[in-house]
Amino acid sequence: MDLLNTLVDKGLRRELPTREEALAVLATSDDELLDVVAAAGKVRRQWFGRRVKLNYLVNLKSGLCPEDCSYCSQRLGSKAEILKYTWLKPDDASKAAAAGVAGGAKRVCLVASGRGPTDKDVDRVSETISAIKEQNEGVEVCACLGLLSDGQAGRLRAAGADAYNHNLNTSEATYGDICTTHDFSDRVSTVQQAQAAGMSACSGLIAGMGESDADLVDVVFALRELDPDSVPVNFLIPFEGTPLAKEWNLTPQRALRILAMVRFVCPDIEVRLAGGREVHLRSLQPLALHLVNSIFLGDYLTSEGQAGKDDLAMIADAGFEVEGTDTTTLPEHRRQDCGAAAADEADDADGDSEEIAATVPAPSDDTRRDLVSVRRRGAGTDLPPNA
Numbered sequence: 001m002d003l004l005n006t007l008v009d010k011g012l013r014r015e016l017p018t019r020e021e022a023l024a025v026l027a028t029s030d031d032e033l034l035d036v037v038a039a040a041g042k043v044r045r046q047w048f049g050r051r052v053k054l055n056y057l058v059n060l061k062s063g064l065c066p067e068d069c070s071y072c073s074q075r076l077g078s079k080a081e082i083l084k085y086t087w088l089k090p091d092d093a094s095k096a097a098a099a100g101v102a103g104g105a106k107r108v109c110l111v112a113s114g115r116g117p118t119d120k121d122v123d124r125v126s127e128t129i130s131a132i133k134e135q136n137e138g139v140e141v142c143a144c145l146g147l148l149s150d151g152q153a154g155r156l157r158a159a160g161a162d163a164y165n166h167n168l169n170t171s172e173a174t175y176g177d178i179c180t181t182h183d184f185s186d187r188v189s190t191v192q193q194a195q196a197a198g199m200s201a202c203s204g205l206i207a208g209m210g211e212s213d214a215d216l217v218d219v220v221f222a223l224r225e226l227d228p229d230s231v232p233v234n235f236l237i238p239f240e241g242t243p244l245a246k247e248w249n250l251t252p253q254r255a256l257r258i259l260a261m262v263r264f265v266c267p268d269i270e271v272r273l274a275g276g277r278e279v280h281l282r283s284l285q286p287l288a289l290h291l292v293n294s295i296f297l298g299d300y301l302t303s304e305g306q307a308g309k310d311d312l313a314m315i316a317d318a319g320f321e322v323e324g325t326d327t328t329t330l331p332e333h334r335r336q337d338c339g340a341a342a343a344d345e346a347d348d349a350d351g352d353s354e355e356i357a358a359t360v361p362a363p364s365d366d367t368r369r370d371l372v373s374v375r376r377r378g379a380g381t382d383l384p385p386n387a
């Protein structure tokens with residue numbers, strides 16, 4: 001297929017595909033799926049070999065958020081019966097993090113619900129970062145605390161945060177459909193503040209919220225322009241009790257096509273398979289390892305994931321290996337010269353979008369509510385974490 005040959009060549013050269021090419025990946029048929037996975041797999045192996053980085057989520061503060069992100073079980077008015085608790089003490093957060101590290105996680109992601117932290121919250125998280133770093137040599141810590149105010153990114157960096165996560169989630173054009181309490185530009189600004197403070201930026205998307213192919217391509221190109229070091233790809237977990245509970249729009253095949261498209265647009269960036277992989281990829285999860293070079297181990301913030309030991313077995317069975325702390329995730333060239341080159345390439349490719357008609361994927365009746373289960377163990381409970 002000419003398209004795939006072109007995309008492999010571009011991926012190996014770190015060249016940005018056109019929007020038309022990215023849309024064409026999403027439009028491939030199920031008959032072409034293994035060819036698409038094989039092509040994107042070549043790009044993945046060029047920059048990341050067969051390594052899989054493991055990340056572990058610790059929800060520091062769960063539920064009761066004043067924001068109205070419609071995909072989120074922690075949102076204002078959510079009826080989802082999730083765990084609700086206020087800030088974990090640093091020692092408790094550190095214990096939860098240690099379980100993930102013992103399970104093979106290289107990065108711990110400290111997440112808190114809310115619009116953004118107060119300065120007191122930043123102090124609290126700074127203590128937690130110190131506790132985790134003292135007790136887990138070499139671990140990377142990423143903070144995810146919402147929108148940042150002036151000076152907070154610098155304080156988190158000074159406290160030892162290696163990275164900051166804030167997702168763009170969906171295209172700028174549709175952002176107002178999923179959230180009314182903040183906008184796309186607020187999110188972009190927080191990612192830029194994290195970068196300016198010297199933290200590694202992590203920013204990704206959520207697929208399956210009813211967006212068009214053009215929206216998906218738009219958000220991935222917007223991410224590429226921001227040039228984060230890692231891009232988590234979430235697939236919507238349609239929680240009962242949230243406005244998007246009925247959005248079951250993904251098949252395992254579509255989820256793979258989305259991951260392949262992200263890999264082609266972000267060839268040498270850490271692409272992380274995030275929430276919803278068990279729900280939407282199901283038995284095709286191992287194929288996704290040919291596309292992404294990073295996954296979350298165990299449970300998510302408010303939902304339960306596959307058992308951590310099954311994650312490890314899946315990686316080994318598929319012929320991949322867990323990335324150790326002695327290996328740097330990103331290829332050498334990205335450690336030296338990230339920003340400008342990628343941003344320039346993104347500018348060069350901007351012209352193609354107008355020619356492409358938006359295609360809204362046909363909704364699937366492939367609902368698997370049995371795979372959506374609220375987290376009842378780990379942080380905020382007396383039960384051991386899944387790691």
Ligand code: SF4
Pocket residue numbers: 065066067068069072073074075076112113114115146
């Ligand atoms: S700000 Fe974060 S925690 Fe709050 S509703 Fe949005 S995604 Fe959920």
